[in-house]
Amino acid sequence: MLSRTASSLYWIGRYMERAEFTTRLVEATIRLAALGGHAHVEQAWLSALSVVGAPPLDTGKEGYGARRYLTLSPDHSGSIKSCIGLARDNARAARTALTREVWEAINRAWLMIQNRTSPGSVQQTLNLVEELKAETRGFEGALARMLRSEGYWFMRLGSMIERGDATARLLDVKYYLLLPEGQAVGGKLDRDQWTTILDIVSAKTAYRHLYREGLKPWLVADMLIFRRELPRSLIWTAEQIVDLLGEFGHRSGRQGPADRQARQRLAKLDELEVRTVFRGGLHQWLQAYVRQNNALGEAIAGQFRFA
Amino acid sequence: MPEGRAFDELWGASRNRRPRPGFEALARWLDDTPPVELERRHQSAEAAFRSLGITFAVYGDQDAAERIIPFDIIPRIFSADEWDRLSAGLEQRVTAINAFIDDIYGDRKILKDGIVPADIVLANPQFCVPCCGARPPHGVYAHICGIDLVRTGADDFFVLEDNARTPSGVSYMIENRDAMLRLCPELFDIFPVRPVDSYPELLRETLYSVAPEGARDPRCVLLTPGHHNSAFYEHSFLADNMGIDLVEGGDLEVDDDTVWMKTIDGRVRVDVIYRRIDDAFLDPLVFRRDSMLGVPGLMAAYMAGNVTLVNAPGTGIADDKAIYSYMPEIVRYYTGEAAKLPNVETRRCRDPQDLRYTLEHLDELVVKLVDGSGGYGMLVGPTASKAEIEAFRAVLKATPERYIAQPTLALSTVPTHAENGLVPRHVDFRPFVLTGANGVTIVPGGLTRVALRKGSLVVNSSQGGGTKDSFVLAREPGPEGKG
Numbered sequence: 001m002l003s004r005t006a007s008s009l010y011w012i013g014r015y016m017e018r019a020e021f022t023t024r025l026v027e028a029t030i031r032l033a034a035l036g037g038h039a040h041v042e043q044a045w046l047s048a049l050s051v052v053g054a055p056p057l058d059t060g061k062e063g064y065g066a067r068r069y070l071t072l073s074p075d076h077s078g079s080i081k082s083c084i085g086l087a088r089d090n091a092r093a094a095r096t097a098l099t100r101e102v103w104e105a106i107n108r109a110w111l112m113i114q115n116r117t118s119p120g121s122v123q124q125t126l127n128l129v130e131e132l133k134a135e136t137r138g139f140e141g142a143l144a145r146m147l148r149s150e151g152y153w154f155m156r157l158g159s160m161i162e163r164g165d166a167t168a169r170l171l172d173v174k175y176y177l178l179l180p181e182g183q184a185v186g187g188k189l190d191r192d193q194w195t196t197i198l199d200i201v202s203a204k205t206a207y208r209h210l211y212r213e214g215l216k217p218w219l220v221a222d223m224l225i226f227r228r229e230l231p232r233s234l235i236w237t238a239e240q241i242v243d244l245l246g247e248f249g250h251r252s253g254r255q256g257p258a259d260r261q262a263r264q265r266l267a268k269l270d271e272l273e274v275r276t277v278f279r280g281g282l283h284q285w286l287q288a289y290v291r292q293n294n295a296l297g298e299a300i301a302g303q304f305r306f307a
Numbered sequence: 308m309p310e311g312r313a314f315d316e317l318w319g320a321s322r323n324r325r326p327r328p329g330f331e332a333l334a335r336w337l338d339d340t341p342p343v344e345l346e347r348r349h350q351s352a353e354a355a356f357r358s359l360g361i362t363f364a365v366y367g368d369q370d371a372a373e374r375i376i377p378f379d380i381i382p383r384i385f386s387a388d389e390w391d392r393l394s395a396g397l398e399q400r401v402t403a404i405n406a407f408i409d410d411i412y413g414d415r416k417i418l419k420d421g422i423v424p425a426d427i428v429l430a431n432p433q434f435c436v437p438c439c440g441a442r443p444p445h446g447v448y449a450h451i452c453g454i455d456l457v458r459t460g461a462d463d464f465f466v467l468e469d470n471a472r473t474p475s476g477v478s479y480m481i482e483n484r485d486a487m488l489r490l491c492p493e494l495f496d497i498f499p500v501r502p503v504d505s506y507p508e509l510l511r512e513t514l515y516s517v518a519p520e521g522a523r524d525p526r527c528v529l530l531t532p533g534h535h536n537s538a539f540y541e542h543s544f545l546a547d548n549m550g551i552d553l554v555e556g557g558d559l560e561v562d563d564d565t566v567w568m569k570t571i572d573g574r575v576r577v578d579v580i581y582r583r584i585d586d587a588f589l590d591p592l593v594f595r596r597d598s599m600l601g602v603p604g605l606m607a608a609y610m611a612g613n614v615t616l617v618n619a620p621g622t623g624i625a626d627d628k629a630i631y632s633y634m635p636e637i638v639r640y641y642t643g644e645a646a647k648l649p650n651v652e653t654r655r656c657r658d659p660q661d662l663r664y665t666l667e668h669l670d671e672l673v674v675k676l677v678d679g680s681g682g683y684g685m686l687v688g689p690t691a692s693k694a695e696i697e698a699f700r701a702v703l704k705a706t707p708e709r710y711i712a713q714p715t716l717a718l719s720t721v722p723t724h725a726e727n728g729l730v731p732r733h734v735d736f737r738p739f740v741l742t743g744a745n746g747v748t749i750v751p752g753g754l755t756r757v758a759l760r761k762g763s764l765v766v767n768s769s770q771g772g773g774t775k776d777s778f779v780l781a782r783e784p785g786p787e788g789k790g
C-alpha cells in the first residue's frame with residue numbers, strides 16, 4: 001500500500017472519530033446546560049469548548065455561539081462539519097482502498113452537513129446531533145464489515161489514537177477545570193457534571209453494572225482509564241492499538257518502534273491502579289498520557305513512512 | 308441550430324412520424340413509459356451518482372466545486388451495421404495516428420515526402436522536442452484515443468476531433484450502463500445490447516502488453532494530478548477496476564533512471580505509468596519547472612526505456628487541430644487506403660485565403676483553437692452575439708495561426724427527457740480506442756454527450772452538457788447462425 005494512502009486512511013479514522021466525539025460532547029452539554037440557570041449554561045459550554053482545546057469565546061444565548069463553533073463553523077478545523085469534510089477529502093484521495101460502503105457512509109454524512117450553516121435552536125441542534133449519530137453509526141458499521149487488512153487497520157489505528165486522546169482530555173477537563181469555585185465537591189453540580197461525562201462516553205448504565213457504589217469521581221476515572229469492558233477507556237484503546245499493530249507485524253514479519261511503544265504503554269497501564277494515579281495527580285498523569293499518545297501517533301506515521 | 312431540422316437518431320428525417328427501421332421498439336418503449344416514470348428513474352440515477360461521488364469539478368466555478376454530470380436515461384442506439392462501419396474507420400484512423408507519431412519522432416518521412424508541411428509539425432507547441440529518438444515499446448504512442456464523432460445523416464459520420472493525449476469520459480460509459488441496467492432493465496430484453504464492462508480488463512491488458520522489455524512481473528500504476536482534479540473520480544474508478552495503484556507525483560521518485568513508488572513496506576519498482584496528467588506537468592526537470600504534479604527525472608527514466616508512459620509524451624501533436632486538417636492525407640499515407648471516416652471540412656486560418664473566408668463568415672462558422680479542448684476559447688458563430696463575434700474577430704486577426712474554422716454542423720439529435728416531455732437534443736459520440744502490442748481493440752460503446760440546452764451544439768460537460776448511455780446492438784443470429 002502507498003504510504004500516502006495509509007496516511008489518508010489513518011486520518012479518516014481520526015476525523016470520523018473526532019466528529020463522533022464532538023457530536024456526543026454537544027449532546028451531553030445541551031443536557032447539562034438544561035439542568036441549571038443562565039450562568040450555568042455558559043459554564044457548561046465553556047467547559048465543552050475547553051475539552052476540544054478551543055479558546056473561550058462568547059457562548060451566546062443558549063450557547064448558540066458554542067454550538068455553532070462545535071458543530072458547523074467553517075473556520076474551526078475541529079468543528080463536526082470540518083472533520084467530516086476533511087474525512088471525505090481523505091476518503092476521496094484513498095477511494096481505491098475503501099469499500100463502496102465505507103465511502104458512501106462518509107459521503108452521505110458530508111452531503112447531509114455540507115450546506116448547513118446554522119445550528120438553529122437548541123432543539124434543532126439536538127435534531128442535527130441525532131442525524132449525525134446515525135451517520136457515524138453508519139460509518140462504524142461499514143468499517144466493521146470491511147475485510148481485515150491494511151485498509152481497515154489504518155482507519156482503526158487512527159480512530160483508536162483519536163479516542164484515547166479524547167477520553168483523556170474529557171476526564172482532565174472535568175477533574176481540573178470544571179467545578180467552579182464555591183461549589184462543593186460531591187454537590188449537585190459536581191454530580192451532574194460526572195453524569196454528563198458518562199453520557200458522552202455512553203456509559204451511564206455501564207457504570208451501574210460495573211460499580212455498586214453511587215457516582216464517585218475516582219470510580220469514573222477508574223472506569224475511563226482502567227476498565228477493559230468499556231470501549232472508550234484508555235486501556236481498551238491502548239490494547240486495540242497493540243493488537244492492530246500486531247496484525248501488521250504478522251503480515252509483514254517485521255516490527256518497529258511503534259510496536260514497542262504501544263506495548264510498553266499497555267504494560268504500564270496494566271501495572272497501575274487508580275489510587276496511584278490520583279496520588280501523583282490525575283491532571284499531570286492525563287497530560288502526560290496525551291503527550292505519549294501523540295508520540296505514538298507520530299511513531300506509527302514514521303513506521304509506515306507517512307510522517 | 309433548430310433541432311427539428313436535424314437528423315434524429317430515432318426518427319430519422321420523419322419528424323417524429325416513423326421510427327427508423329430497427330428502432331421501432333424504442334419508439335414503443337417511449338410511448339409505453341409514462342413521463343412520471345421517466346422522471347422517477349431520472350431522479351434515482353442522479354441520486355445514485357451523487358452518493359457514489361461520480362462528480363467533476365468545473366474550473367473557475369468556486370460555488371459548485373463538485374457537480375454531477377446530468378444523465379439522460381433515454382439511450383442512443385447504434386445498429387450492428389453502423390458499429391461495424393464505425394469501428395473499421397476508428398481502427399484505421401488510430402493505426403494511422405500511431406504510425407504518424409512514430410514517423411515524426413523518428414525518420415520524418417511524411418515531412419520529407421511533403422504530405423504535411425514540416426513547419427506545422429516541427430514548430431508546433433505540441434511537438435515534443437525532448438521525445439525525439441525515444442521509441443516506446445512496439446512503437447505504440449497513443450495507447451488510448453478518444454475519437455469524437457458527429458453525425459449529420461443516416462450515413463454521414465464525421466470525425467470532429469482526435470483526442471490522443473489523455474482522453475477522459477470512459478468511466479461514464481461504464482457507470483451509465485450500470486445505471487441503465489438498474490433503472491431500465493426492460494430495455495435489455497428488448498435490445499441485444501453488447502456489454503461494455505470489459506473495458507478495464509482490456510485497458511489493463513493493453514498496459515501490461517507495453518511494459519518495457521525485460522520487465523519481469525511488471526507493475527502498472529495510474530498517475531493522477533490528485534483528488535482535486537476534475538476527472539479524479541474516473542482516475543480512481545479505473546485504478547480500482549484494474550486493480551492497480553492510484554498514485555500522485557509525490558508517491559513516485561526516480562533514482563538511477565528507475566521509477567519507484569513509496570509504500571508502507573519501502574519502495575517498489577514501477578514499470579508502466581498510465582498517466583492522467585499533461586505532458587507539461589510530467590517532469591519539472593524537462594517541462595514546466597513549476598509543476599508540483601509530476602516527478603523529477605521521469606523523462607530520463609522514459610528515455611532510458613525503463614518505464615513506459617501511457618500515452619507517450621508528445622502525442623498531443625496528433626490531436627492538434629491544424630494537424631487534424633491533414634488527417635485524410637495522413638491516413639492515406641500510412642494505410643494506403645482512403646479514410647473510412649471523413650473529417651469535417653476544415654479551414655486553416657494560418658492560410659490567408661482561409662482566413663479571409665473565415666472572417667467573412669464568422670456568423671456561420673465554428674472557430675476553434677488548434678490546441679484547445681473542453682469547449683474553451685471557441686466561437687460558435689450562429690449562436691454568438693454581435694459583440695462576441697466582433698471580440699473574437701480581433702483575437703483571430705491577431706493570431707490567425709492559432710485557429711481553424713469549420714461549418715456549423717446540424718448534429719444529429721436524440722429524444723431527451725425534459726420537464727415538459729421528450730425533446731430532441733444534439734449529441735456527439737466518443738468511443739475509446741485501445742492500442743497495445745497486439746493491435747487495436749475497441750469496446751462496443753462510448754460516451755454520448757448531449758447538449759441539454761435547447762438549440763445548443765456544445766456538448767462539453769464544462770459547458771452544460773450531459774451524457775447518455777450508448778447502446779451498440781449485437782447482430783441478431785441470422786440464417787447462417789452468425790452471432
